Amino acid sequence: MTRSGPLRPATGTEAAGAPLATRVPLGDLGTEVAGLTSRGARFAGLFAIPDPSGTRLVAVSALPGSLVVMESHVPAGQDSFPALTPMVPAAAWYEREIHDLFGLHPSGHPRLDPLILPLAEQSSRPDPMEAAGPHAGPGERPGEGPYRSNRPAELDSTPLPAHLKGEGVFTIPYGPVRSGVFESIEYLLETAGEVVPHLRSRIHHKHRGIERSFEGMTTADAVLLAERMEGVASVAHAIAFCEAVERISGATIPRNAELLRVVHAELERIANHLDSMIRHTEAAGQAVAFARLSLHKERILRLVARLCGHRFGRGVVQPGGVLGPPRAGSSEVLTALERIEASLRADTDLLMRTPSFLDRLRGTGVLPRDLVAAHGALGPVAKGSGQLDDARLDRPYAAYARLGWEPFRPRDGGDALARQWVRLDEIWGSFHLARQALDEMVEPAPWHVPLPDADGEAIGWAEAPQGEVLYLVKVEQGRVTRVKPRSASFHNLAIFPAAFPKDIFTDFAFIEASFGFSVAGAAG
Amino acid sequence: MPWITRGLSEGVPTSRYPRQPDGYGPTWFGSVAVRSQQDTGREIVTGQVGTGSGRGVVECPTGAISAAGSQITVDRGRCILCARCIGNEPGIFESDPSVEVAVSGREMLVVVDGDSGPALGQEDDARLIQLQASLAKRTRRLHRSIHIRHVDAGSDGSEEWEIAALTNPVYDVQRLGIFFTSSPRHADVLLVTGAGSAGMLEPLKKTFDAMPSPKVVIAAGTDAISGGLLAGNYATSGGIGEALPVDVWVPGSPPSPFSLLHAILLAVGLLPARSAGATDSLDTTRPSRRPNQRRRTGRRAKRAPEGQGQ
Ligand code: SF4
Numbered sequence: 001m002t003r004s005g006p007l008r009p010a011t012g013t014e015a016a017g018a019p020l021a022t023r024v025p026l027g028d029l030g031t032e033v034a035g036l037t038s039r040g041a042r043f044a045g046l047f048a049i050p051d052p053s054g055t056r057l058v059a060v061s062a063l064p065g066s067l068v069v070m071e072s073h074v075p076a077g078q079d080s081f082p083a084l085t086p087m088v089p090a091a092a093w094y095e096r097e098i099h100d101l102f103g104l105h106p107s108g109h110p111r112l113d114p115l116i117l118p119l120a121e122q123s124s125r126p127d128p129m130e131a132a133g134p135h136a137g138p139g140e141r142p143g144e145g146p147y148r149s150n151r152p153a154e155l156d157s158t159p160l161p162a163h164l165k166g167e168g169v170f171t172i173p174y175g176p177v178r179s180g181v182f183e184s185i186e187y188l189l190e191t192a193g194e195v196v197p198h199l200r201s202r203i204h205h206k207h208r209g210i211e212r213s214f215e216g217m218t219t220a221d222a223v224l225l226a227e228r229m230e231g232v233a234s235v236a237h238a239i240a241f242c243e244a245v246e247r248i249s250g251a252t253i254p255r256n257a258e259l260l261r262v263v264h265a266e267l268e269r270i271a272n273h274l275d276s277m278i279r280h281t282e283a284a285g286q287a288v289a290f291a292r293l294s295l296h297k298e299r300i301l302r303l304v305a306r307l308c309g310h311r312f313g314r315g316v317v318q319p320g321g322v323l324g325p326p327r328a329g330s331s332e333v334l335t336a337l338e339r340i341e342a343s344l345r346a347d348t349d350l351l352m353r354t355p356s357f358l359d360r361l362r363g364t365g366v367l368p369r370d371l372v373a374a375h376g377a378l379g380p381v382a383k384g385s386g387q388l389d390d391a392r393l394d395r396p397y398a399a400y401a402r403l404g405w406e407p408f409r410p411r412d413g414g415d416a417l418a419r420q421w422v423r424l425d426e427i428w429g430s431f432h433l434a435r436q437a438l439d440e441m442v443e444p445a446p447w448h449v450p451l452p453d454a455d456g457e458a459i460g461w462a463e464a465p466q467g468e469v470l471y472l473v474k475v476e477q478g479r480v481t482r483v484k485p486r487s488a489s490f491h492n493l494a495i496f497p498a499a500f501p502k503d504i505f506t507d508f509a510f511i512e513a514s515f516g517f518s519v520a521g522a523a524g
Numbered sequence: 525m526p527w528i529t530r531g532l533s534e535g536v537p538t539s540r541y542p543r544q545p546d547g548y549g550p551t552w553f554g555s556v557a558v559r560s561q562q563d564t565g566r567e568i569v570t571g572q573v574g575t576g577s578g579r580g581v582v583e584c585p586t587g588a589i590s591a592a593g594s595q596i597t598v599d600r601g602r603c604i605l606c607a608r609c610i611g612n613e614p615g616i617f618e619s620d621p622s623v624e625v626a627v628s629g630r631e632m633l634v635v636v637d638g639d640s641g642p643a644l645g646q647e648d649d650a651r652l653i654q655l656q657a658s659l660a661k662r663t664r665r666l667h668r669s670i671h672i673r674h675v676d677a678g679s680d681g682s683e684e685w686e687i688a689a690l691t692n693p694v695y696d697v698q699r700l701g702i703f704f705t706s707s708p709r710h711a712d713v714l715l716v717t718g719a720g721s722a723g724m725l726e727p728l729k730k731t732f733d734a735m736p737s738p739k740v741v742i743a744a745g746t747d748a749i750s751g752g753l754l755a756g757n758y759a760t761s762g763g764i765g766e767a768l769p770v771d772v773w774v775p776g777s778p779p780s781p782f783s784l785l786h787a788i789l790l791a792v793g794l795l796p797a798r799s800a801g802a803t804d805s806l807d808t809t810r811p812s813r814r815p816n817q818r819r820r821t822g823r824r825a826k827r828a829p830e831g832q833g834q
Binding site: 179182231 | 585604608675676677678679683684685686689692694719721722724728731752753754758759777780
């Protein structure tokens with residue numbers, strides 16, 4: 001593998017495991033990626049970067065310890081490329097997304113339905129990415145200037161066509177406006193009776209054009225947008241974005257900043273896992289457990305606000321470090337953590353011994369291990385089926401390499417219950433990591449370093465509560481000119497229907513909660 | 525310990541807001557305020573306070589800050605509370621710890637220096653009284669219990685967490701007769717989050733149309749008000765104001781549960797005339813409003829029934 005290419009970080013001082021791009025001919029990209037996955041690599045994404053001479057296709061695969069980045073070029077004027085999906089099925093959603101946004105046709109793709117931008121008619125395609133390249137000049141703020149004044153996309157609003165035919169077949173459209181306080185997503189359940197043989201989802205209703213809004217921003221502004229890509233995982237997204245920016249400039253951030261990033265990322269993980277468990281208890285009608293877990297989640301969000309002034313930890317992670325020291329002393333935070341953990345343990349010990357609760361989760365939404373491995377699923381969804389990849393351990397960033405870990409307990413039941421156990425294990429692990437990080441912070445110390453100006457491209461990553469987040473970032477003259485965030489929610493949602501091989505309709509809420517995805521993060 | 529006695533040992537966690545102040549409010553900040561010139565003790569001249577970018581006073585990521593001569597305004601409807609202005613120019617901007625940030629008119633979110641600003645005076649007061657009257661007329665039949673239909677029109681997902689938090693034991697809005705409903709036909713209040721993504725505009729309008737009149741629309745969060753950082757791109761419509769007639773605007777990114785509760789109570793006219801506020805200060809790390817700024821506070825208190833717990 002040649003150690004060169006446009007994705008090479010700007011300096012040679014970056015940590016081992018930094019991604020380096022290998023150029024491969026367009027026709028070979030699929031075989032090369034398939035070759036990697038057959039040797040145990042995990043397919044992590046396929047992204048497009050427009051440039052004046054066409055479009056670059058960047059394929060990212062993950063190995064323990066590193067990311068392998070390969071890239072091919074689609075010349076300007078060519079509107080198709082050989083699809084990877086027939087060889088790498090996990091690429092299916094990525095190619096649909098590239099088709100929607102860039103108008104590039106992945107030839108040979110088995111099912112090229114629109115995913116995030118179902119346009120009313122082909123001719124009205126706004127070519128959302130066409131202006132990429134020259135960054136926005138001064139004065140180009142949101143809502144001003146030609147750069148951002150694309151006419152709005154006109155969407156095709158026809159409902160999903162039914163797939164199943166025959167007598168006694170019911171189709172149940174569900175969403176995009178949900179019952180209850182949930183993010184908007186559309187499902188079509190096609191069922192012959194109590195069994196759910198066929199489920200499809202549509203996420204485009206929430207597509208917000210985030211990638212396009214990134215373009216032309218300063219890195220300081222862009223991190224604020226990264227925090228809003230998947231609002232419940234703001235810290236992880238901010239870290240992944242900043243890791244990429246810091247890799248481009250070759251900077252090493254202060255130790256304290258790395259530790260504070262860990263504290264916030266782990267508190268965010270606890271809150272997200274509690275949210276998933278809250279939804280399980282709600283669906284199971286466990287009113288007291290619902291109230292108790294909701295209270296614990298509120299306590300975590302309040303602790304985050306106590307640390308930084310924002311309940312979701314926004315504004316903490318900035319390119320070059322963190323905003324500043326936590327507003328609360330370590331001892332106060334440690335005491336609060338200890339109280340919350342003790343109280344939470346008492347509640348979850350009881351919950352996980354409540355048969356009426358466990359019965360609803362056991363055997364529900366089973367994801368076979370080989371499917372999870374083949375798709376390269378992420379986060380608790382993968383860990384519940386025995387796939388233990390975790391960016392914090394396998395490709396350590398921030399302060400994770402220096403902190404002590406409690407070993408993962410293998411959970412390979414593949415059902416909602418296994419995923420629930422994974423989340424519980426991770427919650428205790430998060431308390432452990434946050435405590436260590438708080439202990440190691442020393443004052444006075446720098447919290448932030450100025451980043452030297454540097455142009456370049458890099459990939460940053462972080463393990464969000466939903467799984468690995470990737471940020472492909474390109475910086476030119478102090479502005480970001482291309483940002484491609486990839487959330488675990490996007491990657492995992494593609495196999496969501498596979499968790500419904502035979503479950504009855506009433507299991508739906510459990511299976512959805514056990515995936516724990518964010519629609520905002522998936523739709524972009 | 526069986527489930528039923530769980531938590532009793534930890535005491536009652538439920539907030540008594542709005543009847544009594546809640547001590548938690550000010551640990552995050554509710555909104556940005558512009559200090560009065562008297563406080564800063566210097567003449568504000570745009571060129572001097574700018575960061576040299578030539579873009580305005582501070583490089584606000586959403587363009588919420590504007591300056592005309594020495595007059596500085598902050599549009600809270602565009603502010604995502606990044607705190608950059610406060611960090612860069614603490615002599616001009618400060619954090620306002622009140623969580624009672626909901627208002628009944630979009631223009632009311634544009635705040636100016638308390639002493640030199642074009643006073644949001646007579647006209648606005650009169651307009652508010654009129655608005656309140658029409659709100660009251662529209663919500664009169666709701667005074668027993670209120671049913672809220674939430675629609676996500678392109679949020680980042682955090683708003684949904686904060687809305688869901690209203691049903692947790694701390695906020696426990698059921699105690700106030702507030703319920704969430706899945707059927708638009710039973711809903712009195714439409715609580716909308718998100719920047720107005722193209723794919724949600726039609727479902728949003730359909731939900732609105734399916735609700736019986738009178739109905740109240742709340743734009744929840746800076747994204748719903750103005751689109752926030754997403755304003756002006758191909759996929760969002762810069763807030764939901766163009767799609768629906770919005771009655772109450774509650775900024776924040778996301779708005780805190782107390783702010784959402786304030787918006788709901790304002791929308792249905794259930795805010796106590798002199799709410800004690802959720803703002804008594806436990807947190808000493810935030811700059812708090814100083815006494816000589818009460819003048820402006822008092823005026824806001826008249827516009828949107830809001831008190832300060834200080
Ligand atoms: S807090 Fe941030 S978004 Fe709000 S006005 Fe200040 S700089 Fe602008």
